[in-house]
Amino acid sequence: MAASCVRTVGSLLGKCGNCSSNINTVTSQLSRRQICVSTALLKKNLAAAGPEKFTVEFIQKQVEEFDIGKRHLANMMGEDPENFTQEDIDRSIAYLFPSGLFEKKARPLMKLIFFPLHEAVQWGADGRPFHFLFYTGKQSYYSLMHELYGKILNIEKHQDRLRAKGLFSQDAKAIALDTSRWFTKEELEVLLVETISSHNYDRFIQLIERLLSMPYGNMEEEFVLQYRRPLEAQSKKQSVPVPERDDKGVAFSTSDGRRKTSNSSVVLRDGGSGRITVNGQEYLQYFPVLQDREQLMFPLQFVDLLGRFDLECTVSGGGRSSQAGALRLAISRALLSFLSEGEQETMRQAGLLTPDPRVRERKKPGQEGARRKFTWKKR
């Protein structure tokens, strides 16, 4: 069905594999009347035929047709059909069918997208379903629960055998669970290719926690870890700037900082006497107000390294206070390379490394400012 749609465009492109790609490429800017007519006819045929069965043979046939189409496309573009990658395909389609649409997903596409096999037919030619829990409705979820319970029974049997021999020991090592978390319900649904209710999800978590709570639960460690997602540690996300050495052997590090609309860049040199230069001027001259100078000094004062470094700063944009804030963030980031892990963690907890997300809120129509409304008059 979808293949015959493309035969009209066959002279141009050969057979494209994906159904969606067919419809997309056909409604392209090459407006040839016979293409429009054929899609209109085909839409009626598709409705009558019913939903396509995504069997394994169907998928294989689509893959073969996609390869043939890919080779035709490569010949058309004058490139080597053997080494034609997906990026080349995307480039060629963008060249042949230029689209001004803003939505990237609405543009012409020639790609094989494999939908999860849940769409595939679940029974064989004689009508017998493949999975023994097919008639429950949620076969993968219930087979997972069945498997888990089977493992629990096995562990209990193993424990009983050890107890009978007298080799039962309570101090079996526990699996490290702090660095990971359980899959969420959505992730489990994606894994099982089925929708499950929140009650089902709770039961699953209870059962797997019960498995781990048993003394010899670590026997099924690798099975359990399949259902855990590792947590990204907070402080490891911070990329520490690498300290370099300049001609005279002085170690220095550079970093940037932003606050409101100010951008700043700081070069922190070691072995200095605590002089700070901002945009070529002395900091006392650039920041007459004490509050701004305190902001500059706070990171160094926090780690008690006030007199050790020389700072060479550049800052632009924003006002007095926001420039000071941008500089403070840049100084803290530059300092990270000279500190130990523990001191970095304390700096992070003090909030020195967090960029301030507050920006000016826009004024809305019908109001005087961002929040202030016009004076309300009763009559």
Next chain:
Amino acid sequence: MAARALTRGLLGLRHSRTVTLTYSSGHHYATATSVESPQPQVDEYTDKILNQPLQKPDFFRVSELFSLKDLFDARVHLGHKKGCRHRLMEPYLYGCRLNHDIIDLDQTVEHLQLALNFTAHVAYRGGIILFVSRRRQFSHLVECTAKDCEEYAHTRYWQGGLLTNANIQYGSGVRLPDLIIFLSTLNNVFQQHVGIRDAAKMNIPTVGVVDSNCNPSLVTYPIPGNDDTPVTMELYCRLFKMTINRAKDKRKQMEILHGLSAPSTPSSWHE
């Protein structure tokens, strides 16, 4: 009894659809022993493979799988207390001792033999068998039994339209079970399992272990017996597994013996 004859006739009708397209009218069983085919030329496959088991009353020798003593040792005769007794179970009870109902094992033996024989015939003809039980203690056992016989199990929450709304829930062209075996006819709130009523609606024959607090009326082949003890459930599962495996092996044997194989699937079972 009438229900049983009716479902036997219906099974015969349903079975006839899976047979080759050479003849249109199907078999109707009058009795288990004699089968009359309306056509003068009988298909060889049908005659040798499908009709032959119907010649003898106990072709698969299921009565050899168990004895009354086995049932007694597995405590099949223990029913519930007198207060829980269901009125329709009174014919199947032997008596009552110290307020505990005792199920008549002679009747159980007959009923169990009939049920196992029927299961064997269904399995012999490649029917789909679904094991249902809503008892949490035996859920894993029942699922393992089903997996071992290569049949199907459902020991979980029964969604309303599983049998009656199957085409929408599973997709069109799904094949429903040909036999449902209830290893416990009650659900978790001591009401009759919805599957019994649904199977009766969809003309699917049922085999069910009915305890003294259950309603045996809608079950095609009731087996009066205990459904609460682990020993008893293991006995039932073992018996069903053995019959089904025996029937399937016999089928393979017969096909090899006569050098015939099943006709190409007409896929007429989803009318």
